[in-house]
Amino acid sequence: MAVDFFNNSEVDVSLEVNGKSYEVDEEGYLADLNAWDADVANAMAEADGAPLEDNHWEVINFLREYYEEYQIAPAVRVLTKQIGKRLGKEKGNSKYLYELFPYGPAKQACKYAGLPKPTGCV
Amino acid sequence: MADNKFDTPEIREYPIIPKLQRDVMSHSKPFIAKESHQEPLGFPGELVDDWHDVAIKKMGDLQSKYRSLQVYLDSCVKCGACTDKCHYYVGTTDPKNMPVARQDLYRKVYRRYFTFAGKYFPKLVGATDLTKDVLDDWYSYFHQCSQCRRCSVYCPYGIDTAEISMAAREVMDTIGVGQKYCNEIISKVHKIGNNLGLPGPALEDTLEGLEEDVEEETGVQVKFPLDVKGADVLLITPSADFFAEPHVDGLIGYAKVFHEAGISWTISSHASEAANFGMFIGSYENMRKLAMRIREAAIELGVKRIVFGECGHAWRVAYSFLNTLAGPWDFLDQNYPIPQHICEVTHGLIEDNKLKFDKSLNDDMILTYHDSCNVARASRMGDKAGGQFVIPREVIKAVCNNFHDMSKDTIKEGTFCCGGGGGLLTDDLMELRVKGALPRMEALRKVVEDHGVTHMAAICAICKSQFAKVFPYYDFSMDQIVSVHQLVSNAIILTGQDDENDENDGENHPQQDIDEAA
Numbered sequence: 001m002a003v004d005f006f007n008n009s010e011v012d013v014s015l016e017v018n019g020k021s022y023e024v025d026e027e028g029y030l031a032d033l034n035a036w037d038a039d040v041a042n043a044m045a046e047a048d049g050a051p052l053e054d055n056h057w058e059v060i061n062f063l064r065e066y067y068e069e070y071q072i073a074p075a076v077r078v079l080t081k082q083i084g085k086r087l088g089k090e091k092g093n094s095k096y097l098y099e100l101f102p103y104g105p106a107k108q109a110c111k112y113a114g115l116p117k118p119t120g121c122v
Numbered sequence: 123m124a125d126n127k128f129d130t131p132e133i134r135e136y137p138i139i140p141k142l143q144r145d146v147m148s149h150s151k152p153f154i155a156k157e158s159h160q161e162p163l164g165f166p167g168e169l170v171d172d173w174h175d176v177a178i179k180k181m182g183d184l185q186s187k188y189r190s191l192q193v194y195l196d197s198c199v200k201c202g203a204c205t206d207k208c209h210y211y212v213g214t215t216d217p218k219n220m221p222v223a224r225q226d227l228y229r230k231v232y233r234r235y236f237t238f239a240g241k242y243f244p245k246l247v248g249a250t251d252l253t254k255d256v257l258d259d260w261y262s263y264f265h266q267c268s269q270c271r272r273c274s275v276y277c278p279y280g281i282d283t284a285e286i287s288m289a290a291r292e293v294m295d296t297i298g299v300g301q302k303y304c305n306e307i308i309s310k311v312h313k314i315g316n317n318l319g320l321p322g323p324a325l326e327d328t329l330e331g332l333e334e335d336v337e338e339e340t341g342v343q344v345k346f347p348l349d350v351k352g353a354d355v356l357l358i359t360p361s362a363d364f365f366a367e368p369h370v371d372g373l374i375g376y377a378k379v380f381h382e383a384g385i386s387w388t389i390s391s392h393a394s395e396a397a398n399f400g401m402f403i404g405s406y407e408n409m410r411k412l413a414m415r416i417r418e419a420a421i422e423l424g425v426k427r428i429v430f431g432e433c434g435h436a437w438r439v440a441y442s443f444l445n446t447l448a449g450p451w452d453f454l455d456q457n458y459p460i461p462q463h464i465c466e467v468t469h470g471l472i473e474d475n476k477l478k479f480d481k482s483l484n485d486d487m488i489l490t491y492h493d494s495c496n497v498a499r500a501s502r503m504g505d506k507a508g509g510q511f512v513i514p515r516e517v518i519k520a521v522c523n524n525f526h527d528m529s530k531d532t533i534k535e536g537t538f539c540c541g542g543g544g545g546l547l548t549d550d551l552m553e554l555r556v557k558g559a560l561p562r563m564e565a566l567r568k569v570v571e572d573h574g575v576t577h578m579a580a581i582c583a584i585c586k587s588q589f590a591k592v593f594p595y596y597d598f599s600m601d602q603i604v605s606v607h608q609l610v611s612n613a614i615i616l617t618g619q620d621d622e623n624d625e626n627d628g629e630n631h632p633q634q635d636i637d638e639a640a
Contacts, residue, residue, distance in 0.1 A: 027550070077328070106365075118318060122318070122369075
């Protein structure tokens with residue numbers, strides 16, 4: 001997206017799913033965590049060309065549960081350990097998570113889960 | 123999500139100076155900061171109406187405040203020594219990414235408003251008004267400088283483009299044109315204490331998880347203490363160490379070192395960030411406010427020493443500015459460096475024979491080392507010149523059997539930036555990051571071919587994240603970047619540890635997966 005600070009008419013982007021409109025930021029992350037529903041996650045994944053399956057949902061659901069408790073996405077070790085518990089030890093590693101979410105479990109999975117993008121040196 | 127809309131540069135056989143392609147990167151601009159990112163930093167939320175006058179006034183302020191800036195603006199003789207030294211120029215071939223051209227974007231405005239010749243004969247001295255087009259160029263190209271200072275090493279006058287970039291970013295922030303990535307992060311530190319926005323309870327949960335992991339792996343109860351009053355050492359480390367890989371493997375390494383040496387230590391939830399992004403945007407006020415959190419935590423917890431984890435520009439701020447930003451540190455133990463780098467701590471313990479290693483536990487790797495620019499060119503470690511080059515390498519060699527340096531013009535003071543430093547480690551600048559990594563990727567490719575190197579170690583959170591992200595573009599695997607203290611963690615033998623042969627089953631050696639896959 002072009003940056004135009006001379007016409008700073010704050011470009012609100014929105015995502016249309018089944019006739020419902022969701023406000024998103026420049027990178028497609030939901031502006032409002034509470035506006036999230038399963039439809040929007042499915043729509044985001046389909047737009048990326050990889051529809052969500054059960055194991056994706058395990059990750060997404062855990063991210064939302066964790067965020068609700070801690071107001072932050074889980075650290076990668078916390079996530080891999082939990083996924084190992086839920087899906088089996090052989091899946092409790094970041095390699096598997098990258099198979100599920102090739103753009104990075106932290107960023108891509110957070111986006112589908114309606115969480116803000118993790119910031120910092122990550 | 124973002125697909126490749128650009129070509130990854132090809133690895134060249136010889137690093138020759140590329141042909142110029144005018145303006146090929148003029149489209150590269152990071153997302154602009156919103157009001158909610160700007161205002162907590164004390165900057166206007168959007169472009170102010172009288173932006174031109176405000177900008178010129180700010181330039182005047184900065185020149186009077188930083189004499190170095192004025193010297194840099196006045197002293198360039200256009201000798202050309204810097205032209206091919208910038209990784210972004212090499213990777214993008216855009217002439218405005220030559221350091222001298224980048225400086226001139228600022229210098230031509232400086233000349234117009236602040237020099238006699240520029241005021242009266244602008245055309246003769248290449249002076250121009252600050253126009254919308256110029257500002258547009260500033261926003262683009264001052265966000266294509268990672269403030270790595272490599273050009274300054276080769277400049278006969280020592281002109282530091284990083285300082286000019288910082289000044290330009292501060293001028294832009296002052297008129298309401300900030301960069302989202304940096305300013306959102308700084309606003310999170312002001313509010314929560316770290317770049318991620320990781321609140322205390324989440325930090326506690328994460329650290330408890332690490333204690334479980336290490337105990338499971340070694341049978342030893344290694345603590346990851348949080349907010350422990352009366353600890354000797356306050357560890358200030360980038361929040362990426364809590365969150366990401368391979369950063370967290372480094373954090374586990376620090377914890378094992380402290381444990382084995384019997385040093386009492388703590389992390390602070392108030393100052394849970396080493397990285398000081400205030401430097402990237404040239405804002406002294408923000409840099410100071412961020413640094414003051416460290417002082418407050420040190421006093422609150424009553425510690426005697428401050429140790430910094432693996433973070434590049436944090437170490438520049440810590441080593442070079444911490445005393446003036448947040449000192450005096452007269453309440454700390456004066457027998458230790460203030461502050462001290464974790465590599466210095468580990469190196470000292472190794473020299474005193476306080477740590478036991480089984481180097482063969484790293485035999486699945488052949489290592490090289492990437493000098494992070496802010497450590498290499500803006501700081502030092504230990505008490506000898508060049509200590510910042512020697513100490514991390516000595517640590518690696520003490521814990522690994524296989525080590526090879528990359529070509530000598532690409533390491534130490536001549537090191538190439540990873541391509542993501544200086545506040546550019548954001549997905550909206552991915553093309554720049556991939557292209558800017560080219561010189562480092564070429565040097566790495568060479569040691570891979572010549573010496574069979576399998577992994578590169580680094581001591582900067584940005585470098586680690588950047589390489590994990592850009593490696594796949596150059597046919598490396600993302601796990602080929604490791605933390606220096608990850609290597610320490612792999613090889614250290616803790617007192618009372620389970621027989622080391624038992625734990626060689628992969629989980630604590632994630633790098634094995636790659637070797638098997640390779």
